[in-house]
Amino acid sequence: MDFSLVELSEEDQAFRDEARRFLAEHVTDEVRRHDRETGDNFHEGLHLKFGAAGYLAAEWQTESEGGFSRVQRRIWELEKRRARVPWVTWGTTAMVARSVTKFGSAELVEEVLPGVFSGHVRMCLGYTEPEGGSDVATCKTRAVRDGDSWVINGSKMFTTGAHNCQYVFLITNTDPHARKHKSLTMFLVPLDSPGIEIRGIRTVDGDRTNIVYYSDVRVDDKYRLGEVNGGWTVLREPLNVEHGAVAPAPDGLQDTSIMMHQAGVMAEAVDRVAAQVTRPGPGGYRLLDDGSVAYRLGRGVARVEAALSAPGIFGRVAIAQTMRDISSDLMDVLGTAAALPFGLTARPMTAAPNMSTASHRWSESTAAHWKCSAT
Missing domain, CATH: 2.40.110.10 (Butyryl-CoA Dehydrogenase, subunit A, domain 2)
Structure with missing residues (x-):
């Protein structure tokens, strides 16, 4: 299948528009602030809204069970990522729920699954x-x-x-x-x-x-x-999913590896640094005019692009290694502004749009490498 150009049906376009509207309405500044302050990567109010709107059930179920079509599922995944939905707790919940339905008693499934779909059970x-x-x-x-x-x-x-x-x-x-x-x-x-x-x-x-x-x-x-x-029989399947050791879907409508969310964080950091170093400072000087800066930025871009292309478990390793390797380069390029916490405005050369966001992404990326290496 050629995915160089994907033309959505009218139904899928309408689904995408509704998903964007829903996410824009409910993934608010308060949700993002809560995520930054707590570090939970979860917001209960938002999660319950997903459940009430039927999104949790549709994401978990197959199309034959009433869930999303394959194209809608991919749209939903990408739109959630674009909106920066706090996602970790739903990821573990969805994965464990499959093991419960496969290995649990009928009584346990009945106790757990309805609450998973409503958002009240995590x-x-x-x-x-x-x-x-x-x-x-x-x-x-x-x-x-x-x-x-x-x-x-x-x-x-x-x-x-x-x-x-x-x-x-x-x-x-x-x-x-x-x-x-x-x-x-x-x-x-x-x-x-x-x-x-x-x-x-x-x-x-x-x-x-x-x-x-x-x-x-x-x-x-x-x-x-x-x-x-x-227990090893029960545990093996979710471990394979977590490590990215699963067969790719034949239609190509999935991430190339398990860590594409973290890779997106790193790619955004690279984009933000690129925007900063190409901005003229006093006297028209740009950081990009320094050959060492251009080299480090170019190397980072190339490494990210290569890691994004690596499939499956190989991609998981490549992304984790790339995040660790290029984070220090990007922080060196930005300089002291890289030490600023999320939410402050840094002006190392000229007016820069909240570059502390990028520094937070770098620390996220470094931590993600550490977490994933531990599993």
């Missing part, structure tokens, strides 16, 4: 442990059976969104004597259960994640997903 990932590194199969969080329940003890790091969620997709060890991939059991644990403590952690870019402690947390067996000691 789910986060309980994988990494404080000293476990990126190998989630070395899980030390224990779940011990006690009649019709399980008692869970342990802790998890980087449980992003836990303070805004109702359930955690939790990996536990149910047989400490078995081989590590044969000792795991997955649970969907209600986060209002007694014995759970959530503590916030700030990352280098100001985002919030959490460490979650589980102290004698009692969970009914109905919240178990899949077989006892069969």
